[in-house]
Amino acid sequence: MASCVVYVDELLLTNTLMNFLVLYLTGRLAGLAFSVWRLLLAALLGFLYILILFTPSGAYLYNLVGKVLVSLLMLWLAFGFMPWRRFLVVGLIFYGISLALGGVVYGVSFFFHGHPEGEKLTYRFFLPGLLATVLLAIVLGRVGTRLHRRVGEGFFHVPCRLWLANRSLELTALVDTGNQLLDPASGYPVMIVDYAVLEPHLPEEFRSWLRESGSSDPTSFASWSWSDPRWLTRIRLIPFRSLGVSGGLLVGIKPDAVEVWYRGKGVKTSKVVVGIYGDRLSPEGTYQALLPPGLIEPLFRVKEGES
Structure with missing residues (x-):
């Protein structure tokens, strides 16, 4: 043997x-x-x-x-x-x-x-x-x-522009295939953006609410004193199970529009909600937003049609 x-x-x-x-x-x-x-x-x-x-x-x-x-x-x-x-x-x-x-x-x-x-x-x-x-x-x-x-x-890093209350800001977004967040009220996809990028474009009362109540009790926005009620109608609360937290509510805001470019072509939509993330999404600062893949799908449909 x-x-x-x-x-x-x-x-x-x-x-x-x-x-x-x-x-x-x-x-x-x-x-x-x-x-x-x-x-x-x-x-x-x-x-x-x-x-x-x-x-x-x-x-x-x-x-x-x-x-x-x-x-x-x-x-x-x-x-x-x-x-x-x-x-x-x-x-x-x-x-x-x-x-x-x-x-x-x-x-x-x-x-x-x-x-x-x-x-x-x-x-x-x-x-x-x-x-x-x-x-x-x-x-x-x-x-x-x-x-x-x-x-x-x-490919995964794309430039985009966000319009918010007659203001616009440009940033770089990472196309995140794992981002499947949806606004429960409208069903729109959610684009996650660093708060540091949005802060200069938000009114002081909105920033004060986020500092004093938003992080501990996102639902308190209805009882807050708003001089401009239009901002009150923009606020969204989005349930999530990611971003380092097992579950909770993410504060979101409805922008006027978002435009994304890929290889010289752009797509603009108002059917999107911006989720506000308190920390930096990229430690190196290479991107400031997480983009749901559904927002850039029209670009590929256009490209296939042209070919």
């Missing part, structure tokens, strides 16, 4: 390294923020799954369901919660990179060593492939970051 000797230290090194590289490239290519320690924790989880397979009852876990569940848990540990559609895309990237890097390890190793004698495969046999994978991950990680930045700036 053939026997097999497995060295745990070699298995720990190779499996954890490969898991870490796959998660690292997934984060880079998907444009996700991540922590090295969380990547390492997720990589160790993958190693523990492999280690359990060597126990007497571990073979029952070595199936498609077990592999998928462990890989999804690894993604959650590495990158945290995210909208299910984005999580699906990240999962596909993860599996694609896993297959690609596995092919690199085997291909490079067999190129340098040829076919090993018998069935003996050690970490020394795979060492050239592992080194090539590390170098490839470093290069692709940098390329992925630059590519995501260029794609984000070229």
Whole structure:
């Protein structure tokens, strides 16, 4: 009966390294923020799954369901919660990179060593492939970051103009596919905007209400003293479950219109509500608003019609 000797230290090194590289490239290519320690924790989880397979009852876990569940848990540990559609895309990237890097390890190793004698495969046999994978991950990680930045700036970042009480302001918006907020009164999509950008264009009484009552009790606007009742009719209260809060009411305001440009073409609409966000949406200041994708869909319909 053939026997097999497995060295745990070699298995720990190779499996954890490969898991870490796959998660690292997934984060880079998907444009996700991540922590090295969380990547390492997720990589160790993958190693523990492999280690359990060597126990007497571990073979029952070595199936498609077990592999998928462990890989999804690894993604959650590495990158945290995210909208299910984005999580699906990240999962596909993860599996694609896993297959690609596995092919690199085997291909490079067999190129340098040829076919090993018998069935003996050690970490020394795979060492050239592992080194090539590390170098490839470093290069692709940098390329992925630059590519995501260029794609984000070229497509997901769009200039727009907002009209509010005979005033207009220009800003840069990020097209956020996860923004599905709707104004319950009108059914209009909600565009999230930094309060710091809106503040100079709001009347003093509106700013005072936000400072004194808006954050603690958004429903108090009806009892506030308004010199111009037109601002009272603009206020909206939008239920939400995002922006770092499990649930609550987001203060919104009805603008006169919003115009968005993409590749030289623009679309203008008044069927939108602006949600006021107290903190900065972008720490780097690259954008000041989150734009629902429905606002730019007419631009693509025009483009398809012209072609």
